[in-house]
Amino acid sequence: MxxxxxxxxxxxxxxxxxxxxxxxxxxxxxxxxxxxxxxxxxxxxxxxxxxxxxxxxxxxxxxxxxxxxxxxxxxxxxxxxxxxxxxxxxxxxxxxxxxxxxxxxxxxxxxxxxxxxxxxxxxxxxxxxxxxxxxxxxxxxxxxxxxxxxxxxxxxxxxxxxxxxxxxxxxxxxxxxxxxxxxxxxxxxxxxxxxxxxxxxxxxxxxxxxxxxxxxxxxxxxxxxxxxxxxxxxxxxxxDRKADYGDIPELKASYAAFRAAILKGVEADAKETLAVFRRTAIFSPDLITADARQLVAAAEELMRDAFGGGAISDTGQVRGVPDTLAGLPLYQ
Structure with missing residues (x-):
């Protein structure tokens, strides 16, 4: 200053x-x-x-x-x-x-x-x-x-x-x-x-x-x-809300990698990218703690849906997986 x-x-x-x-x-x-x-x-x-x-x-x-x-x-x-x-x-x-x-x-x-x-x-x-x-x-x-x-x-x-x-x-x-x-x-x-x-x-x-x-x-x-x-x-x-959370650069990139791993269908890769996403969100300088945890919870739910109930369609697309970070349900 x-x-x-x-x-x-x-x-x-x-x-x-x-x-x-x-x-x-x-x-x-x-x-x-x-x-x-x-x-x-x-x-x-x-x-x-x-x-x-x-x-x-x-x-x-x-x-x-x-x-x-x-x-x-x-x-x-x-x-x-x-x-x-x-x-x-x-x-x-x-x-x-x-x-x-x-x-x-x-x-x-x-x-x-x-x-x-x-x-x-x-x-x-x-x-x-x-x-x-x-x-x-x-x-x-x-x-x-x-x-x-x-x-x-x-x-x-x-x-x-x-x-x-x-x-x-x-x-x-x-x-x-x-x-x-x-x-x-x-x-x-x-x-x-x-x-x-x-x-x-x-x-x-x-x-x-x-x-x-x-x-x-x-x-x-x-x-x-x-x-x-x-x-x-x-x-x-x-x-109390960050309307543009879906554009946080490092978190957006981390989610894209996580989503790609889910689409690939290899659970080990998805777990690894989910761990990276979790760390990126929790330590993000752009999110308050409650919002970071909510995003992590939403990503973990996607993980359970993808590998816990066989949610992959014949076209290789995962039903209900948002295309972008902004699609994760942070604010109801």
Whole structure:
């Protein structure tokens, strides 16, 4: 952590403006009453809305990009990191008339990742980048790398993290063509879901108690009126299901090998691949323990069906064996 904090003065210019960080804002559709319990849910990071201000210095078309770097604790393991850069369509090729408008993006920067307890380290930055031949290709490249890496699978993201951070180094290094609208480098003691705001304003200049989030479009309000400053509203959510579990790369491949062994009809091979699948699921950084065990139980049931009751048809296909991992009954 610390990359964004170190760059603050470089990108912002001579006198860095103070920032206001407003936690625990009420937001429609976000239930902050349910505690986030270790290894019983997944957490997500979503950018809800934003307002650009510093881009006025460009007087030409520009892109808005969002950078996030999340560090999650792991008991007995190296911390997990999820890095992402996003250039949502609404933030591409903006013109000067777009400055000052509130843009609702509802962009996921971190998909459902298991919560193992501890603290959540967060770097989050909203940048305006001048459009042109110098930086636009870099912005597009970093965005594509982030898209390929994804935002939901810890193991798949890890190899791409250096590319993402190095790309942001290149972008932020062009101080004449890059403006950091708002940014934060902090550690959050995550006990409940919540909505947060980062505001480009001097501390004490806004009464945080008078801030609210518009239920219609998630724009930030102060005393009921739209806030006239650069800001970013984001939420950290808790969900009890990982909807994309069927796409966890290593687990998907392990299930494919197990299924192939069942189709082959050799019980010893099926047992061996089932053991690999079991280990892969139980130690997956992308599943909470209860979900991992449920997937293993479903695979073991397939094993019993295949070799306990002669379930292989004349065509060599096993009845009731899902084609893909997503077909295993994790959630009823």
């Amino acid at each position: 610390g990359w964004l904090g170190d760059l603050w003065k470089t990108v912002r210019g001579a006198e860095a403006e103070d920032l206001i960080f407003a936690p625990n804002l009420p937001m429609k559709g976000l239930d902050a009453s349910k505690p986030i319990v270790r290894d019983s849910c997944y957490v997500e990071l979503v950018v809800e809305s934003l307002r650009l201000e510093r881009a006025r210095v460009f007087a030409t078309k520009f892109h808005g990009i969002v950078y996030s770097f999340v560090k999650l604790s792991r008991q007995g393991e190296e911390s997990a990191v999820v890095a992402a850069v996003s250039k949502p369509p609404k933030l591409a090729e903006l013109d000067p008339n777009s400055i000052g408008k509130v843009i609702t993006v509802h962009k996921s920067m971190m998909g459902a990742v298991p919560w193992r307890g501890g603290d959540l380290g967060l770097e989050l930055g909203l940048f305006s980048v001048k459009a042109g031949n110098v930086l636009t290709p870099v912005v597009d490249y970093v965005s594509r790398v982030s898209q390929i890496a994804g935002v939901s699978f810890v193991g798949a993201i890890k190899p791409f993290v250096p590319l993402i951070t190095e790309g942001m180094d290149l972008i932020a290094g062009q101080s004449r063509d890059t403006a950091l609208e708002v940014g934060i480098d902090t550690t959050i003691k995550l006990e409940r879901p919540g909505a947060f705001a980062i505001i480009a304003a001097k501390k004490g200049s806004i009464d945080v108690a008078r801030l609210s989030i518009d239920p219609a479009d998630n724009k930030l309000l102060v005393a009921g009126e739209p806030l006239k400053a650069a800001y970013c509203v984001f939420s950290i959510r808790a969900v």
